[in-house]
Amino acid sequence: MQYHDEGSEEQVTEVEGAALAKVQEIPDGGVLECQAVLASGPAELLLLRAGEMVRCFHNVCPHAGRSLNWAPGKFLIESGLLICAAHGASFSIPEGRCVLGPCRGQSLSEVAIEVHGGEVRVAAQGIA
Numbered sequence: 001m002q003y004h005d006e007g008s009e010e011q012v013t014e015v016e017g018a019a020l021a022k023v024q025e026i027p028d029g030g031v032l033e034c035q036a037v038l039a040s041g042p043a044e045l046l047l048l049r050a051g052e053m054v055r056c057f058h059n060v061c062p063h064a065g066r067s068l069n070w071a072p073g074k075f076l077i078e079s080g081l082l083i084c085a086a087h088g089a090s091f092s093i094p095e096g097r098c099v100l101g102p103c104r105g106q107s108l109s110e111v112a113i114e115v116h117g118g119e120v121r122v123a124a125q126g127i128a
């Protein structure tokens with residue numbers, strides 16, 4: 001099992017159109033935690049990357065609503081899966097679908113993003 005320790009400095013995006021992160025800042029086969037203010041309010045987000053594929057989700061496990069990390073910016077990654085630190089639900093990267101564990105078949109709640117020039121931004125409709 002790997003203890004993923006990148007992205008320990010959270011990024012906060014409050015300005016419409018500002019980048020959440022650069023694609024290269026997200027570990028390939030891993031996750032980067034960041035924060036943004038969405039139309040629904042402040043949110044902790046996860047950027048999951050596999051190669052050039054990046055998807056963004058709320059950092060809320062569909063099992064019991066806990067954050068997936070075990071400490072700020074620290075995640076369990078094993079065999080291409082992001083494992084919830086609370087009870088072990090395992091999510092595919094970058095799809096965010098639970099393939100093993102107590103909420104198997106459910107998915108993380110996705111946030112629409114756009115990638116331009118190597119930068120990841122929340123899609124315009126997702127920003128307050």
Ligand code: FES
Nearest residue numbers: 061063064084087
């Ligand atoms: S809250 Fe994630 S597995 Fe229970």
